Amino acid sequence: MDDRMDGNDKSGGMKTRSRPGGEGPGRVRQSFSHGRTKSVVVETKRSKKLTKPGEAAPAAAAPASPASGGAAAPRPSVASGLRGGSGSVRPTGGAEAPAAAAAQRAAGSDAKPQRRQGKGNVLKSLSPEEYERRKKALEAAKQNEGARRAKEEAEAKEREAERQRLLKEKEERERKEAEEQIRREREESERLAAEEEARKKADADKKERERAKAEREAARIAAPDPASAPPAEGEGKDRTMRGTPPPRRAAPADDKKPSRGRGADERRRSGKLTISSATSGDEGGRQRSLAAMRRKQERQKRQMGGRGPEREKVMRDVNVPDAITVQELANRMAERAADVVKMLFKSGMMVTINDTLDADTAALVVEEFGHTVVRVSDSDVEDAISTTVDSEGELKPRAPVVTIMGHVDHGKTSLLDAIRKANVVSGEAGGITQHIGAYQVTTDSGAPVTFLDTPGHAAFTSMRARGAQVTDIVILVVAADDAVMPQTIEAIHHAKAANVPIIVAINKCDKPDANPQKVRTDLLQHEIVVEEMSGDVQDVEVSAKTGMGLDTLLEAVALQAEILELKANPEREAEGAVIEAKLDTGRGPVATVLVQRGTLKRGDIFVVGEQWGRVRALINDQGERVDEAGPSVPVEVLGLQGTPAAGDVLNVVESEGKAREIADYRQRKAKEKQAAAGARGTLDQLLAQAKADENVAELPVLVKADVQGSAEAIVQALEKIGNEDVRVRVVHSGVGAITETDVGLAEASNMPVIGFNVRANAPAREAANQKGVEIRYYSVIYDLVDDVKMAAQGLLKPEVRETFIGYAKIKEVFKVTGVGKVAGCEVTEGVARKSAGVRLLRDDVVIHEGKLKTLKRFKDEVNEVRSGQECGMAFQNYEDIREGDVIEIFTTQEVERTL
Structure with missing residues (x-):
């Protein structure tokens, strides 16, 4: 083994080298400065290898020292350090350490673990339970890793699919935008071409007018000057009265350049033609047009009392509806509104231009002004809705x-x-x-x-x-x-x-x-x-x-x-029926429409019931936006001005003005119908109804639902609750979230607010908490109807049931000091109780009803006296009792009533 240290080491310049053949295994030769060397033992660390229980540990890789004969040698101790330069090296072990570790592993798991040299760790083999636990942990980790990778792959696929979808949508959007841009550019180029053509035509007309004007001016100059001849008698006066200026005199031949002094510039800028300027010979002034001169003559004649030329009056056919304002009638006749008001004043009608006239009065006014009356009805606005019958070939x-x-x-x-x-x-x-x-x-x-x-x-x-x-x-x-x-x-x-x-x-x-x-x-x-x-x-x-x-x-x-x-014919204006309608917080009024005839497209203007709108978006039953919907296709329509009623018919019209006119007419008719229904009956009938309602307890409620059909069903179900003593009155019903206005109305009428599949917004909740208004939410109509029925039952007065328990006959009347008159009675039937109610009968006629003040048996106060016994009775706050009267004793019981 060759283990060397860098020669540039700052620890005293110590170097480590291995001498070939001079050292045994596990030893190296260290070189120091001044030529000193020393052989030291090098400790070799091996990685720990796990073995299964019962298997033999692998043999030690390091051979034993020849001196020890393969046996474990005692661990040498190196206590002395080697000094050299400014640093020192401390050996950490010898070649005997690997051999000892191998011997210990070969001894089995029962042998006592030995400490590694230079460390405090204890090496030991795993028990079967630990091995199994680690094996299961590894398998679980592998499974979790596989599941995690599968999940990541699935998420990656979903992200890729979403990216592809967004990319397709972006491409489609860009394609549509490009087509729209091309269309706009084409329209702009066509508009510019049309403007250029119109401009060229206008320039040509202008040049033609200038040429004709120049020819007329040349002809006028070439004509003989009438100013040189003496004017006839009275000619100058007549000319002045008519306002016609005399012809201008031609400039002298030697004046080739007209003067451009201050006076000439002022005359040119003024543009007015006067007698002095016309006769002065200056040609720098402007001539007035023939139409301006005629208007001036007419004004002068009117000032002098003349009527001027009479204009021919245009006779018109005037449409007269059931009701029309004075201003609108004057506009249809093309007459001044002041003249119409003046004529009505002469007829004895004090009106203004904003007052409404009936059809007969409007017809008289039209005939007075000489026009022709065409009687129409307000319902004629419905004629804008196409009612043509489709031919067989179009279906x-x-x-x-x-x-x-x-x-x-x-x-x-x-x-x-x-x-x-x-x-x-x-x-x-x-x-x-x-x-x-x-x-x-x-x-x-x-x-x-x-x-x-x-x-x-x-x-x-x-x-x-x-x-x-x-x-x-x-x-x-x-x-x-x-x-x-x-x-x-x-x-x-x-x-x-x-x-x-x-x-x-x-x-x-x-x-x-x-x-x-x-x-x-x-x-x-x-x-x-x-x-x-x-x-x-x-x-x-x-x-x-x-x-x-x-x-x-x-x-x-x-x-x-x-x-x-x-x-059905898909190539006509759409017609459909509203299946359901609701008020969405983010999208506004939304109607589910089933198209029956024609094709409903985006941008169509339509009328549905009392509302109108323009199709802003169409959404099918899958939640996807579509551009059109043909026959038998249900879609959600966005773009309404208000929430229609379920069951209304949707019709496409040609213009927004027609749609608004039809919607206004239908709203006005609905208000008139509602007012007529509320005011039906004579005054006596209304007073009798109000008197009858005094004994009827009412439970007012305010209902807000998610869709129009649910609100209609809830109102119908609640109105059926009640009897002759109590009833439920729905003050207001609508669709959409509960608003602060609803809370204010509920507070004014002291009624609860019922929300069916809707919730109150934040301002409404805060207002309800401040004003103490109860808001109850429901999602099932069973619970809503049952709760309202229970609340209505609480308004019912309990039924009082009487039970007769006995009769007593007065035999004699006594007068007791401090008590008053006391009746000596005999109980003839049933039982007499002090706590029960009593009635005094005289000749089978009830003359008093009340309670007993005292009930005595001999001298003792008792609570009950049986039949056949005698007792003394005294009534509370009543003493007109006589011998022979009959006392009827009864008990009362209150029973709760139900609807």
């Missing part, structure tokens, strides 16, 4: 719209989830559907089918009715382990009223207690005869849990759709 096949209806908890949403391969039911509060949903599914054959899922709770009758009105086919879901329930019957009635075919889906056929035949028999009571019973209604046994019969159900839908031959 194309469309997807069928299928509505799933039935009783609650019969598996409607689960069946639709199995068809869509989704899990909508897991997100429904309480496990029941409380919204109407629209989805489009592509079957295995590639044909699209639109499904509408309706709730089955009794409160959602309006939702089911809307679903039946916009559908082509109704799938009636009935549970095989149940029977035909009330909402099933209601769904049958809705389908018959809408005149749509029915397909019966008997669900939950995988259950042991399923009985599909019972369902078919029950449906006979409601005139639903299935094909198995020789009827014309298709029935399919399905299971949403196992997927049984789903293909057969889709085939039945396809067959029914083929029979119906469903078609």
